[in-house]
Amino acid sequence: MNDLKNQRRSSLYCSQKWLLLFCLLLGLSSTGFSQPFASLSKKIAAYDSINTLTPREKLFMHYDRPFYKIKDTLWMKGYILAAGDYTITDSTGIAYIEIINTANEVVKRTAAPCYWGRFQSSIALNEDDFPQGSYTLRAYTNWMRNFGDSLLYESRFTVINPIAGEWNARVREVTYSGNRISLSAELTTNNLNPIAHKKIMVRVRSKNRNLLRLQGQTDGAGNLYIDTLLKGAIEHRDLVLEIADKEDLKLQIPVKTAGSSAIDLQFLPEGGSFIAGRPQLLGFKALNVYGKGIDVKGVIRNEEGKQVASFAAVHKGMGVVTFTPQPGGHYTAFPENGQPVKLPDPQSSGTLLQVINDPVSDSFRVIIGGTPDLNGRKYFFAATTGGLCFAKGPLTLSERPHRLSIAKRMPPSGITRLVLYDSLMRPVNERAVFIWHKDPLQLALTPDKPVYHTKDSVSLLLTVNNGKQQPVAGSFSLAVIDTSQVQINNLSENIISYMLLSSELKGAIEEPYYYFQDPTPQAVEALMLTQGWVRYEWPPQSFKFPREHTFRITGKATNIFNKPFVNTKVTAFGTIGKSSIFAMDTITDQKGVFTLEQFPYFTNDSVSMVIKGVNKKGKAFNIGLEVDEPVYPPYAGAASAFEHQNILLDTATARFVNKQVAIRKLIKKNGEYLDEVVVKTNAGISGSKNLNKSGGADQVINEKIMEKTPKATLLDVLYKQVKGFRQGSPPKSLRQMYMINSNMVRFIIDGTDLNFFYQPSGGGSNDYLLFLDSYLKYFSAEDIRGIEVMNHPRYNASYRSHYLSTAELMSTGPASIDFSFVEITTRTGSGPFLKKTPGMYLYRPVVPVIAKQFYSPRYATPDDKTMMPDMRTTVYWNPEIITNQKGEARVSFFTSESTGNYMILVQGINLTGGLGVLYQPLEIQKPGN
Known part of the structure; x- marks a missing residue:
C-alpha cells in the first residue's frame, strides 16, 4: 500500500514539475496567481491534494451478458479504482448493487464485501421481481456519493420471458397531423405468434394527460388499425400511444406529429461559444425517437438561403462542421430527411477556447482568444486529467490569440479537461480532449488443443503483459458466452472504455470501445464536442459519506425525555435465511450510542434482526431504541417512457427469443421432457384470519x-x-x-x-x-x-x-x-390492541453477501446423459483469475451440448493502474466433424 501512495506522490510531483515548465513557457509569472485568481488557484491546489491523498473512486461492473431469460442468474464482478491513476483502492469494504426497472423503482438492492478494490455478486432473476423488460444496473460505494450521484456506475440489461404473453409491435405507420392520429401495426407475442382477434384498449397520452381512450380489435393476423380524431388540435410534441389488454399496459409507442422532424438534431459550438467573424467548429448529433444515433447529412444556409457549409455524420449520428458565421447572420441546418434546425445566433462579444488535435502530431494545440472589446481582460486557464491539474495560470486577452502546445505524452490516457475562467471564477469556455496512448495490458488466451467438441474439456492459458512486454500479476474476470443464443458486441462497454471514456462524459455512448479501435478522428472530435463531461462536486472540507470498511450497525438508546441510557446492554438477535441464526451484544457509551460489528459472514441477503435494549435491572421498560438506518441515493435516471425492445422486436432480441423457443422444443423432443407447469394461487399469509x-x-x-x-x-x-x-x-x-x-x-x-x-x-x-x-x-x-x-x-x-x-x-x-x-x-397476531414492544427495534439491513460460486458441470465422456439438455447461455464464469509473477493463469471448463460457437471476454487490472480487455472466439464442432 505504501508503494501505491508513493506512486501517487510521485505522480503529483511530476504534475507540479510540468506545471512549472508550462507556466515558464507561457511567460506566466507566479504573481499572476495573486489577483484576482488566488482563491481559484488555491481551490484547484486543494483539489489536487485531496485527489492525491484521498482520491475519488470509479467503479466498473463486469456482468456476464446483456440478455437474460427469466430464472437466469446475473453473475457480476466489480472493480473499484482510484479515479486519478486507476490503481486499486483497498480502503472501501462494501459496495452496493441495485437493479432498477423502467419506472425508476429499485426492485433489488444488495451489497458485497470488497477486498483490494474487487468484489463479486450474483442475483437470481426470479419471475416475481424481474418480469420481462429492460433494467438498469447501478453500483456504488458510500465514498463515491461525496462527488455526486451522476458518477455512480450504470448499465442496462434485458430480461426476456420467451414463453410469456408479452406483446411486441411491428409498427408500419404511426402519424399525428392536426387532430388526426393513425396507427398501422402488427401485434405479436414474444415467440412471434400473432395476437389475433384480441379486444384491446388504446389510449393517447401527453405526459400525464390522457387525450383519447377507445376500444379496438386485432384481425386474424394480429393487425391493428387506428384512424381517429382527437378533440381539437394538440400542441404537445411528446405524444405516446398506449395499447392495453383490459387495464394492463402492454405497449407504449412514441408518436411524432406531422411536420416535426423524425430526428432530434443538435449543433453545439466548440467551447460553448459561437463568435461572429471567427472560424468555428461545431459538433452535431442526430438521434431517432428511441434516443439512438442515426445517420444524417445536409447543408447549412444563411438567412438569404445561401449555402455556407455542408455536414454529414461520421459515426452514430455524430459529426463535425466548420464555417465562419458573419455578424448579424442567422443560420439554419437543412437535413435531407428531416425538418430545418435553427443554429444558435453568433455572438458579437465573447471568448474562444479551441483545440487542434492532429492524430499524427505528438501534441495538441490550444487557441485562446476573444473579441476586441475584451482585450486587456484577465482570464484563468486550467487543464486537468485524472482529477489532477497539470497546467494552470492567468492570461490577458490581446489582439493576438494565445497559442499553447501541450505534449500528448504528458496527460495519461483518458479525458483531458480544458477550462477558461473569467475574473468571477466562472467557467466561460470548456473543452474536452480524448488522449489514447494505446497502452492497455496485453492479454492472450492459448487453448490446449485446436478443436473442441460438445461436452468437451477446455483448458486455456491466460497470459498478461504490460506495454513493455513484461509479465504482470493482476486480477481478471472471464465469461464464456454461447453466441448462438446471445450476440456479443465487441465494441460495447468494457473496463477500458468505461474507466477512460464513458465515466467522464454525459449521456450514453453507443459502442464506446469503438473509440479505442483506431476510430475516425472526426468521430472522436464529434463525441468530445457533443457529450461534454460529467461534472462532479469540488471535494468538501469534510466528507459527508465516510468510507465503509466493514458492515456495522449504530444507534442510540434514550428514555422518554430523550436522555441517553449510559452503559446499557443492547443485544441483536438475527436470522439469515430460514435456518441460520446469530446473536451479539454491546454496551452504550456516555451518549447512549451503541455499535454492533464483527458480524458473521452473510451467505444471503435475507437477514432480519431484532435489536433489544435492557436497563440495569434487565428490563426494557422506558427504553427507546433508534437505529441509524442508511439513506440510499435516489434514482431519477433518464429511463424513457418506452423501451425499444418492447416496441420493435430488434434483431438481437428476436434471435435470443427464437433460440430459447428452439431449446424448449429440443427439451420436449421425443416426449422425454415436459414443459414446466406453473400453478399460481394467491400466496397465503402466515397467521392470517382470512375467512375464505x-x-x-x-x-x-x-x-x-x-x-x-x-x-x-x-x-x-x-x-x-x-x-x-x-x-x-x-x-x-x-x-x-x-x-x-x-x-x-x-x-x-x-x-x-x-x-x-x-x-x-x-x-x-x-x-x-x-x-x-x-x-x-x-x-x-x-x-x-x-x-x-x-x-x-x-x-x-x-x-x-x-x-x-x-x-x-x-x-x-x-x-x-x-x-x-x-x-x-x-x-x-394480537390485533389492534397491543402497543409496540418498548426497547425493541426490528431491522432488515442490506448486508454484504459472500458471492455464490458459478456451477460448471463436468463430463467423463461426451456421451454422458443429463436430466435436461445442457444449453447454458453463459457456458463459464470465473470472476477471480489471478495471474502469477509470470503473468500466467490457467482456466478450464466443459463445453455444453450447443453446437454454437463461443465468445470469451476477459477483462481486469494489475496493481499499478493497468487495464486490459480481450475478446476471443472459440469454435465448437459436433463430435465426428
Missing part, C-alpha cells in the same frame, strides 16, 4: 413487498399498493372514509373488526377518518406480515355476512354501494 378457504383474495400484499419500505406507515402502504384506494365520501353519506374505487373499506386486523372500537366523538364528517388514521398511521410496514384485499362478491361475500350488521346488509346490493374488506395480519 385457501386464502382467497382479489389482491395479496405479502411481506416481501413491504420489506422494500419497512418504515412506511400502513396507510402509506395501502395508498401505494392497493389499486383504487382513496379517501372519499360515499353517496348519501356525509362521513369521510376510505374507499377502494366505489366500495367502502372495512378494516379487519388479525380477525378483529376495527369498527368495533369506533366511538363518535363529535368531530364532524372527519371524525371516523381520524379514528381510522390513528391505527393506520400507528402501524408501520415492518409490523405487518401481510394484507389481503377482498373487493368482489367471490371473496367479500363471507366477510359481508360475518362482519356487517343487518342495516348495513340491507343498504348494500347490486344497485347500491358495496364494501371492500382489508384483512391485515400483524406480526404479533
Whole structure:
C-alpha cells in the first residue's frame, strides 16, 4: 500500500514539475496567481491534494451478458479504482448493487464485501421481481456519493420471458397531423405468434394527460388499425400511444406529429461559444425517437438561403462542421430527411477556447482568444486529467490569440479537461480532449488443443503483459458466452472504455470501445464536442459519506425525555435465511450510542434482526431504541417512457427469443421432457384470519413487498399498493372514509373488526377518518406480515355476512354501494390492541453477501446423459483469475451440448493502474466433424 501512495506522490510531483515548465513557457509569472485568481488557484491546489491523498473512486461492473431469460442468474464482478491513476483502492469494504426497472423503482438492492478494490455478486432473476423488460444496473460505494450521484456506475440489461404473453409491435405507420392520429401495426407475442382477434384498449397520452381512450380489435393476423380524431388540435410534441389488454399496459409507442422532424438534431459550438467573424467548429448529433444515433447529412444556409457549409455524420449520428458565421447572420441546418434546425445566433462579444488535435502530431494545440472589446481582460486557464491539474495560470486577452502546445505524452490516457475562467471564477469556455496512448495490458488466451467438441474439456492459458512486454500479476474476470443464443458486441462497454471514456462524459455512448479501435478522428472530435463531461462536486472540507470498511450497525438508546441510557446492554438477535441464526451484544457509551460489528459472514441477503435494549435491572421498560438506518441515493435516471425492445422486436432480441423457443422444443423432443407447469394461487399469509378457504383474495400484499419500505406507515402502504384506494365520501353519506374505487373499506386486523372500537366523538364528517388514521398511521410496514384485499362478491361475500350488521346488509346490493374488506395480519397476531414492544427495534439491513460460486458441470465422456439438455447461455464464469509473477493463469471448463460457437471476454487490472480487455472466439464442432 505504501508503494501505491508513493506512486501517487510521485505522480503529483511530476504534475507540479510540468506545471512549472508550462507556466515558464507561457511567460506566466507566479504573481499572476495573486489577483484576482488566488482563491481559484488555491481551490484547484486543494483539489489536487485531496485527489492525491484521498482520491475519488470509479467503479466498473463486469456482468456476464446483456440478455437474460427469466430464472437466469446475473453473475457480476466489480472493480473499484482510484479515479486519478486507476490503481486499486483497498480502503472501501462494501459496495452496493441495485437493479432498477423502467419506472425508476429499485426492485433489488444488495451489497458485497470488497477486498483490494474487487468484489463479486450474483442475483437470481426470479419471475416475481424481474418480469420481462429492460433494467438498469447501478453500483456504488458510500465514498463515491461525496462527488455526486451522476458518477455512480450504470448499465442496462434485458430480461426476456420467451414463453410469456408479452406483446411486441411491428409498427408500419404511426402519424399525428392536426387532430388526426393513425396507427398501422402488427401485434405479436414474444415467440412471434400473432395476437389475433384480441379486444384491446388504446389510449393517447401527453405526459400525464390522457387525450383519447377507445376500444379496438386485432384481425386474424394480429393487425391493428387506428384512424381517429382527437378533440381539437394538440400542441404537445411528446405524444405516446398506449395499447392495453383490459387495464394492463402492454405497449407504449412514441408518436411524432406531422411536420416535426423524425430526428432530434443538435449543433453545439466548440467551447460553448459561437463568435461572429471567427472560424468555428461545431459538433452535431442526430438521434431517432428511441434516443439512438442515426445517420444524417445536409447543408447549412444563411438567412438569404445561401449555402455556407455542408455536414454529414461520421459515426452514430455524430459529426463535425466548420464555417465562419458573419455578424448579424442567422443560420439554419437543412437535413435531407428531416425538418430545418435553427443554429444558435453568433455572438458579437465573447471568448474562444479551441483545440487542434492532429492524430499524427505528438501534441495538441490550444487557441485562446476573444473579441476586441475584451482585450486587456484577465482570464484563468486550467487543464486537468485524472482529477489532477497539470497546467494552470492567468492570461490577458490581446489582439493576438494565445497559442499553447501541450505534449500528448504528458496527460495519461483518458479525458483531458480544458477550462477558461473569467475574473468571477466562472467557467466561460470548456473543452474536452480524448488522449489514447494505446497502452492497455496485453492479454492472450492459448487453448490446449485446436478443436473442441460438445461436452468437451477446455483448458486455456491466460497470459498478461504490460506495454513493455513484461509479465504482470493482476486480477481478471472471464465469461464464456454461447453466441448462438446471445450476440456479443465487441465494441460495447468494457473496463477500458468505461474507466477512460464513458465515466467522464454525459449521456450514453453507443459502442464506446469503438473509440479505442483506431476510430475516425472526426468521430472522436464529434463525441468530445457533443457529450461534454460529467461534472462532479469540488471535494468538501469534510466528507459527508465516510468510507465503509466493514458492515456495522449504530444507534442510540434514550428514555422518554430523550436522555441517553449510559452503559446499557443492547443485544441483536438475527436470522439469515430460514435456518441460520446469530446473536451479539454491546454496551452504550456516555451518549447512549451503541455499535454492533464483527458480524458473521452473510451467505444471503435475507437477514432480519431484532435489536433489544435492557436497563440495569434487565428490563426494557422506558427504553427507546433508534437505529441509524442508511439513506440510499435516489434514482431519477433518464429511463424513457418506452423501451425499444418492447416496441420493435430488434434483431438481437428476436434471435435470443427464437433460440430459447428452439431449446424448449429440443427439451420436449421425443416426449422425454415436459414443459414446466406453473400453478399460481394467491400466496397465503402466515397467521392470517382470512375467512375464505385457501386464502382467497382479489389482491395479496405479502411481506416481501413491504420489506422494500419497512418504515412506511400502513396507510402509506395501502395508498401505494392497493389499486383504487382513496379517501372519499360515499353517496348519501356525509362521513369521510376510505374507499377502494366505489366500495367502502372495512378494516379487519388479525380477525378483529376495527369498527368495533369506533366511538363518535363529535368531530364532524372527519371524525371516523381520524379514528381510522390513528391505527393506520400507528402501524408501520415492518409490523405487518401481510394484507389481503377482498373487493368482489367471490371473496367479500363471507366477510359481508360475518362482519356487517343487518342495516348495513340491507343498504348494500347490486344497485347500491358495496364494501371492500382489508384483512391485515400483524406480526404479533394480537390485533389492534397491543402497543409496540418498548426497547425493541426490528431491522432488515442490506448486508454484504459472500458471492455464490458459478456451477460448471463436468463430463467423463461426451456421451454422458443429463436430466435436461445442457444449453447454458453463459457456458463459464470465473470472476477471480489471478495471474502469477509470470503473468500466467490457467482456466478450464466443459463445453455444453450447443453446437454454437463461443465468445470469451476477459477483462481486469494489475496493481499499478493497468487495464486490459480481450475478446476471443472459440469454435465448437459436433463430435465426428
